[in-house]
């Protein structure tokens with residue numbers, strides 16, 4: 001990788017109601033949040049507790065809005081099986097998925113905020129899906145998921161990050177500098193929240209890869225940054241974005 005990675009973002013908006021046809025202002029607000037969160041310029045970065053100050057990291061990847069594609073539909077919800085990514089199911093196929101991050105903004109349903117495809121999957125379905133109620137800062141964005149952190153979290157998955165609890169009781173996220181968590185945390189846990197896993201570490205509930213409310217998450221770590229950098233490096237699954 002020579003120089004800073006800049007990721008062009010294609011936003012695919014699938015709408016039935018006029019509210020779902022979110023404004024360009026709302027879309028740009030989400031791009032701005034991604035740039036802040038991935039460059040440690042988010043206003044809450046200084047709230048990271050002192051015990052994590054040695055591992056908190058500026059990921060240093062930036063995002064630029066490339067294009068917005070809009071499509072009117074009659075579907076009330078799209079589910080989590082990639083229908084929104086397929087023209088023959090009423091959705092929109094991704095644009096240049098090996099060089100652009102595609103985001104689909106639509107109503108997912110079932111209480112799902114968003115979902116992502118990990119590196120290494122089919123390019124026909126590559127990208128992240130965010131429900132329009134949890135996208136960006138204004139318009140349809142709903143408290144407590146109205147600070148754009150669903151996209152920050154999903155793009156983390158798209159860049160190969162696992163949930164901080166490793167999707168198991170005291171599981172592993174394959175990152176050495178994040179503590180072991182019992183399980184997912186919700187809301188905004190009071191600091192310090194102790195793990196009952198080996199060594200009873202203080203959990204890093206403010207990490208973007210936990211499940212807290214948007215205002216409760218505001219950091220990545222150096223280990224997570226290394227994992228993300230690796231997929232853009234030579235031989236990495238997303239090296240085509242680093243050209």
Ligand code: ARG
Nearest residue numbers: 113114149150153212213214
């Ligand atoms: N449940 C979603 C996922 O597992 C996203 C959670 C995002 N959390 C948030 N505070 N916005 O990918």
Ligand code: ZN
Nearest residue numbers: 153154157163
């Ligand atoms: Zn997740």
Ligand code: CA
Nearest residue numbers: 173175178179
């Ligand atoms: Ca860890």
